[in-house]
Amino acid sequence: MARPRKKPVASPGNDDIGEDKRLELWRKQLEIRHCEQRAYDLFLQNLVKGTSHLSLGQEAIAAGFAAAMRPDDKSFCTYRGHAHTLARGVPMEQMLGELMQRDCGLMRGKGGSMHLTSIDHGVMGSYAIIGAHLPIAVGSAWRAQYLGHDDVTVVFFGDGTTNIGAFHEALNYAVVFKLPVVFVCENNLYMEYTPIGAITAVEHPAADRAGAYGLDKIIIDGNDADEVYRTAQTAFAKARAGEGPSLIECKTYRHSGHSRADPGAYRPKGELERWKEHDPIKVYRARLAEFGIADAVIDDIEQAVKAEVERATAVCKAAPLPPEDILTTDVYADGGWAWRN
Amino acid sequence: MAELTYREAVAAGIAQEMERDERVAFLGEDVAAAGGVFKATVGLLERFGPRRVIDTPISEQAILGAAMGAAMTGMRPIAEIMFSDFLAVCWDFPANEFSKARYMSNGQIKLPLVVRCGNGAGSRFGAQHSQSVENWAMAIPGLKVVAPSTPADVKGLLAAAVRDDDPVMFFEHKSLYALKGEVPDGEHVDQLGVARIVRPGKDCTIVALALMVHRALAAAEKLAERGIEAEVIDVRSLVPLDTRTILGSIARTGRLFTVEENPRLCGWGAEIASIAADELFYDLDGPIVRITTPHIPLPAADNLEDIVLPTVDRIVETVTRSMA
16 A cells, blocks of 8 residues: 655645645546446446446546646546546546447447547547557657647556556657656556556556656655646646656555456455545545535535436436447548448 | 659658648658668658658557557658568557547547558568568458559559548558659649559459559460450559449459469458459359469568469469460
């Protein structure tokens, strides 16, 4: 478990983040938490199909980075991407609708849980092949540099990704060309079903390798949204200033198994309980209180989020399945699927 | 009309598109300062500078990934994979990523990118630098697949590929880089998905691609001496596939031969044979015959490589025997 860092003494007078941003971080984390819990419930009712990979326990990373992003920044994530998608502002019914593979879904049921994409929100896709999106994110950053834009590309991935070749190719490439991309490793200690330490040569799978590419070794408490937010701001400022990429390893823990088929029984007894003591939602509620934010304000946001989950669920349950005529649309850029005349 | 080599036509095509559109940039291993291992990109760095003509590390996944990320966010990149065999190193990108992004995103993502590579045998490089892999790409929905046989087609089809909003796999034939031919002056843009009848004939149709087009043409001349007038079609583009031209020819001649460098199993000739059998069965006057390499890895030695590739003589003998 990550050692909690010494926090500054909290008082409204020394709040570098500010109440509005804190409440945004609170809301984003709650949206992810409650929406993901609902996704799990809907799976048990056989309404969420296929597979799904939840980020319960990892909400602070998605929320912290998204809160530091501008609307024109681009984010790339993995199949465990509900959190990152919601955090960028994608409406809940579009996400749940895609998980339920309804016509109201983000991609009208053509993508599914592992491929959430919303270009309008800068959500450049969720990638189900481990590591593939790191070089793709590098390309997005190259475009920004090439066209003289100052948006930043952020790419989220798991600890398991650090052992695939694309991770190393992408890092080397981004450093060589000094591209405005921020690599974010969500180290939840497990590569699918296997403890990352058992199959990785170094203790910190991302940060220990940063030096090999001339990057700083950055390890943060991924369950502390404030720390994530501050780290993101620093990395984004560096990228926007033309000073190149960063690699950040966020220590965290997923409360559920790898995917919904996995109860996580391989985890040592007591490990989950210890991490739940450091649950990002719990940590953040206490933080808000430390900064003197009234319980009523904190609770009102939670109630509003819960109501939004209910509303989105009802919309999705009532939504039709996608029409069969979209089956053959958008294979090619002319909107169709014809490969011959 | 200027006479250019096939390799000069590559650089001319890239230059024409870079001149026209700032969003076109070009990246690959040894493509800039060295001008490409096949010298197909000589002069581009000097003309467009290192911002637009980029020497990359030997990182095929990074090259295709970067091209994809740039294409989906507003550029129109051209990426080179030096030998088409190396596509296997980064096959995730054509197979899973840029072929499917448009569909999975329900049309949100557009991917105007071109992947060029040196394809095909004849240079004694051995089995890992000599393959014809255009059939790999043809099997994946979402990709377009082009393989030119002349300098004019290189320039025109490359320009068309760059302007296309789909990912295009562009297979240049290594044994054709020195071939000279007339290339239209000024801006030259062709159209994807149009096959060309390169020699008219009434007795049979020979469908070929890239280097094999030239061998099929030479074979047709010899066949004419034997009284067989073969119509030769250069497919040029496997996806989109111009079945109208191909089937129209077969309907007239009643016979179909395909000539390809692919190993016997699952080459593109099998697909064309299948389409012809489906749609023209009652117009056929004899069996459809595929002329391919055997189902073996490519050997390096002169005499062995020469045996496995379809030769002019093998095409002549096969057609003659079948037509008898």
